[in-house]
Amino acid sequence: MTPIIAHSPHAHAGNSVARIMATVMLALVPATLFGFWLYGWPAVYLWAVAIVAALAGEAAALKLQRRAVKPAILDGSGVLTAWLLALSLPPWAPWWIAVVGSLFAVVIAKQAFGGLGQNVFNPAMAARVMLLISFPLEMTAWIPPMSQPGLLDSLAVTFGGMPVDAVTSASLLGHVKTEFSRGLDLQQALAGHYAPLEAAWGRRSGSLGETSALLILAGGVFLIARRIIGWHAPVAMLAGVALPALLMNLIAPAHYAGPLVHLLSGGVVLAAFFIVTDPVTSPNTAAGQLLFGLGCGLLTYVIRTWGAYPEGVAFAVMLMNAATPLIDRYVRPRIYGRTRQGEPLAATKKDAA
Amino acid sequence: MRLFKLRGGVHPEARKADSSERPIRPLPLPQRLFVPLQQHIGAPARPAVRVGETVRAGQLVGAGQGSVTAPVHAPASGIVVAIGDHPAPHPSGLPVATVTIEPDGDDRWFEYEVAADPFALAPEDIAARAGAAGIVGLGGAAFPSAVKLDASRRSGVDTLIINGGECEPYLTCDDRIMRERAAEIVTGIRLIQRAVGARHAIVGIEDNKPEALAAMRAAAAATEVRIRAVPAMYPMGWEKQMIQALLGREVPAEGRSADIGVLVHNVATAWAVQQALCRGRPLVSRIVTVSGGAVAQPCNLEVPIGTPVQALFDACGGFLSTPARLVLGGPMMGHQLAHTGVPVVKGTSGVLALTQAEIGRAAPAPCIRCSSCVRACPVGLLPLEMAARVRADDLAGAVALGLKDCIGCGSCSYVCPSGIPLVHFFSYAKGELAAQARSKAKQEATRKLAAERSARMERIAREREEAAAARKAAKAAKEAAARAAEQAEATA
Numbered sequence: 001m002t003p004i005i006a007h008s009p010h011a012h013a014g015n016s017v018a019r020i021m022a023t024v025m026l027a028l029v030p031a032t033l034f035g036f037w038l039y040g041w042p043a044v045y046l047w048a049v050a051i052v053a054a055l056a057g058e059a060a061a062l063k064l065q066r067r068a069v070k071p072a073i074l075d076g077s078g079v080l081t082a083w084l085l086a087l088s089l090p091p092w093a094p095w096w097i098a099v100v101g102s103l104f105a106v107v108i109a110k111q112a113f114g115g116l117g118q119n120v121f122n123p124a125m126a127a128r129v130m131l132l133i134s135f136p137l138e139m140t141a142w143i144p145p146m147s148q149p150g151l152l153d154s155l156a157v158t159f160g161g162m163p164v165d166a167v168t169s170a171s172l173l174g175h176v177k178t179e180f181s182r183g184l185d186l187q188q189a190l191a192g193h194y195a196p197l198e199a200a201w202g203r204r205s206g207s208l209g210e211t212s213a214l215l216i217l218a219g220g221v222f223l224i225a226r227r228i229i230g231w232h233a234p235v236a237m238l239a240g241v242a243l244p245a246l247l248m249n250l251i252a253p254a255h256y257a258g259p260l261v262h263l264l265s266g267g268v269v270l271a272a273f274f275i276v277t278d279p280v281t282s283p284n285t286a287a288g289q290l291l292f293g294l295g296c297g298l299l300t301y302v303i304r305t306w307g308a309y310p311e312g313v314a315f316a317v318m319l320m321n322a323a324t325p326l327i328d329r330y331v332r333p334r335i336y337g338r339t340r341q342g343e344p345l346a347a348t349k350k351d352a353a
Numbered sequence: 354m355r356l357f358k359l360r361g362g363v364h365p366e367a368r369k370a371d372s373s374e375r376p377i378r379p380l381p382l383p384q385r386l387f388v389p390l391q392q393h394i395g396a397p398a399r400p401a402v403r404v405g406e407t408v409r410a411g412q413l414v415g416a417g418q419g420s421v422t423a424p425v426h427a428p429a430s431g432i433v434v435a436i437g438d439h440p441a442p443h444p445s446g447l448p449v450a451t452v453t454i455e456p457d458g459d460d461r462w463f464e465y466e467v468a469a470d471p472f473a474l475a476p477e478d479i480a481a482r483a484g485a486a487g488i489v490g491l492g493g494a495a496f497p498s499a500v501k502l503d504a505s506r507r508s509g510v511d512t513l514i515i516n517g518g519e520c521e522p523y524l525t526c527d528d529r530i531m532r533e534r535a536a537e538i539v540t541g542i543r544l545i546q547r548a549v550g551a552r553h554a555i556v557g558i559e560d561n562k563p564e565a566l567a568a569m570r571a572a573a574a575a576t577e578v579r580i581r582a583v584p585a586m587y588p589m590g591w592e593k594q595m596i597q598a599l600l601g602r603e604v605p606a607e608g609r610s611a612d613i614g615v616l617v618h619n620v621a622t623a624w625a626v627q628q629a630l631c632r633g634r635p636l637v638s639r640i641v642t643v644s645g646g647a648v649a650q651p652c653n654l655e656v657p658i659g660t661p662v663q664a665l666f667d668a669c670g671g672f673l674s675t676p677a678r679l680v681l682g683g684p685m686m687g688h689q690l691a692h693t694g695v696p697v698v699k700g701t702s703g704v705l706a707l708t709q710a711e712i713g714r715a716a717p718a719p720c721i722r723c724s725s726c727v728r729a730c731p732v733g734l735l736p737l738e739m740a741a742r743v744r745a746d747d748l749a750g751a752v753a754l755g756l757k758d759c760i761g762c763g764s765c766s767y768v769c770p771s772g773i774p775l776v777h778f779f780s781y782a783k784g785e786l787a788a789q790a791r792s793k794a795k796q797e798a799t800r801k802l803a804a805e806r807s808a809r810m811e812r813i814a815r816e817r818e819e820a821a822a823a824r825k826a827a828k829a830a831k832e833a834a835a836r837a838a839e840q841a842e843a844t845a
Contacts (some may be wrong), residue, residue, distance in 0.1 A: 007777035051702035337606035347612035
């Protein structure tokens, strides 16, 4: 028997951080495998490079801090970060994009802030934003779906610096923006580029794991059912994108794409279920998560529609990450027996019905 | 009638079937009974017997003193062999004043007068008799029942709620007593109802105890006592949660249930009231659940107060394996026992011998702000934020977040995936705050005494000076008078 007297409770639900991370990774498997199938071996290589770089970077950062390496590596949070980052990268991006991104995510965005649980910004999104600003060319080199070079050719794509612009094809959002600048309207821009069902399945150009809305949705529903995430933030984010899109589309259908186009393109669905639900960088309460998700969605729409970048999810998430402490400060549950202002409730005697 | 919505809560593995299917067994008298004089909240009782005295079962051995207190009675006939310190059933294991009785096995009872019709007694008389019988809240808090009854009668309550929630895992003592002694409990409920003048009496029982619900429904059929099933969840047995579920009323913070016209008592307390008023038997035994993965035959025992915990485990076939932890009470809020020599007291609902697998909590990991604790908290607190404040020694910050509203139910620690001992942080902070308040009160008292002393010294000095001045003036006057007389004489 331990000589130290333990405090109650003398029981535990049995869950752990590692188990949560593993469940989230499990939920990512379908969308990831689909991405591998869609874009071939280069996608697999990129994913693997991102994860190895994150583990190495995290171990080095922990060693430098003289903190225990093993428990932090085994909790799976670093792997999950790199996995999410990889899913948001162009599938044929060169290896060093994954390495630079992963290292930035775990070393700068996570460990420099104090490690797991201490980071203000979602590490995967911070890395994506950094890459997008620093390497715009590599970060917007999309390839058409079902491009499946052989094993060795794939090595050349990922590690050999094979020029990807030879196969470049614009993502839908980028394409629409370009066409607008050429003076075309939305219907002309979308013609031949957008089929809702295809978009839902995800057979289109885009990031490694962001294209299949249905498979991502399946993973998200699985996580909600397993009570790993709540429904509040995802639903709010999707609504935050869909509602302004619907409104603007009703006002000027020739210029503003409808809600379905916005929901099914770019990283909205992935972010809704796997990024804005990141516990560390999102608010604590259900009401706060609703607010947070809504903010992420609205900002995404605003940046996509009127900003300089075709895709705004990562920027929107980082802006809302910065607002999380503020939301947590003002959105708090009412304490039992108290008013929202914290005063004790008035004593009332009433008869039971 | 509908049930009202509840907040938070967790669903720990119940583990009740281990002990709930065996009938209550009386535990044979041990060689010695160690009856602490304080088994309740409030002032300790003062010894009413002397060493060497022969006592009968039920005879007063400790008389209550002060306004919040409870008397203590001999659980068996025998000889008082010692009155002195014995380890208390408290995590510290510190000694408390204890009457040690060596039972003689004769089972001679002290005869108390029993009213022909207890329901004809005046309400205050019922409360007084319950108080004289040493009845305290048997749900675990051990608050003197008579004090609660008197306060509720004076302030007026409309509803009496009898708590048959028993939400702590493993514990089945209330389940068993409801199954086996439902008629007595219902009589006790009606007596309490009369003692406080409540118009309604409702028994709330978790729906994971169908047999207890059926037995209580049958016993209450011809009465106005209503039996209600409430959802099984932890902490359903927290009285405010029970009130919320049954009535939808919320007790104001810093207040008591009587503020909203409700009184809550435990089912076993109702049984004890019936025993005291209808049989003249003071509270000298209670039902205790003996369970846990390390116990050979978990069951419920009717245990004389003062029986060492070891005797309970022995009666249940001893240990299957060396227990990783001994717990007094339930696993969610119970205290770890330092050893098995401590006695069972009135508030002991269970003794558990748990294996490591049952305790199962790894070394704490960093908080990932998953807010599982926020969802689990039945009070609506932010445990993760409070713990961060306590960790940074910012007690004022923790209080501002509602630390003082925390009921210590342990739901947050139970669900925390990082295994952070959140409740431990809060208990520490509450203890620190209490210590700070005490030291502040002490400083205040010292300062007041010092101020009084200096005022007194000043006054004395002033009085002395005034007296001296008065003496001087008197002397001067005398001298002046004498001189005047001399002059007058000389002139004459």
